[in-house]
Amino acid sequence: MAVTALIGRKAGMTSVFDEAGAMLGVTVLAIEPNRVLGRRTAERDGYDAVVLQCGERRESRVSRPQKAEADKAGLPAAGELVREVRCSGDTDVDLGAAVGVADVFEDGQWVDVVGTSRGHGFQGVRKRHHFSYGPASHGSKNYKEPGSTGHSTYPGRVFKGKRMAGRHGGKRRTVRNLRIVKVDAENGRILVAGPVPGCDTSFIVIRHAVAKLMPKGE
């Protein structure tokens, strides 16, 4: 088994034409070559994972534990981005090995992309939870109010999880089942159909879709 996920950055969105000639909105993911910084094993750590890194970071900025791990892997220093990705126990990678996009992904494959959504700050209930608008006329002053949040004596309180105004966005979000339009190994790029959380240049993890079989693997 090889690694089933990579880390990189969102480069931006554009359009391309598919084989049928239809226009397709795609997100370009820039994946610099990932290197294996370390391993986590079920015996030692309780779970199986590969620690991937990409990019560069000044040595003075690297924490000592990460520096030790980098030494063990024979890498100069831990990279700009470091992330553990889960894998099966029989994953066969060497410490310090480079993992390219073509080693992990292929055209037409289904993937999940994990990223941090754009932060919107403190937002009302309409933007945050898609509540509807109050009546605009007949003397109504209820335009963007949340309305009633509960009942009376029973239960006498507001239920937990009641959707209200608050911080919107800026959270880890996973978009599942996106199709890879093209794997561009030469430039370290993956074109994925549809949008991906976060702004351009934001950090993302791309992995094999967990809920969908590869079309080829049937």
Next chain:
Amino acid sequence: MRKMSDVETPYLRAEPLVFEVGDTVDVGVIITETVEKRGKLEEKERVQTFTGVVIARGGAGINESFTVRRIVAGEGVERVFPAHSPKIAAVKIKRKARVRRAKLYYLRERSGKSARLRERIVASAKKSKKR
């Protein structure tokens, strides 16, 4: 680190489509149709022509598009084509016209004689392409 600049390039048309707003053009659209051949259904590609006046061009790069307007059975029909679509086989200029604006949306409110454009006679088809 926007590594985006050359993503679109392979999808762009090698030869740009040459025409202007106001031109009456034949747009060759590749369509797929299912035809019955000896009792069998077969998918067949052919070129269908959409003839009309180019009333707008817009966008840049791969998102470049143009709008062609024509009158079908008394009803105005507009089609917006992505300029780099592989489904567009060719755009042939039939007639050029003298127009004074980039978007000819005013044609929508007009019909019959008032919807005509003044023809511009160009020396040769070749010369007009160079411009």
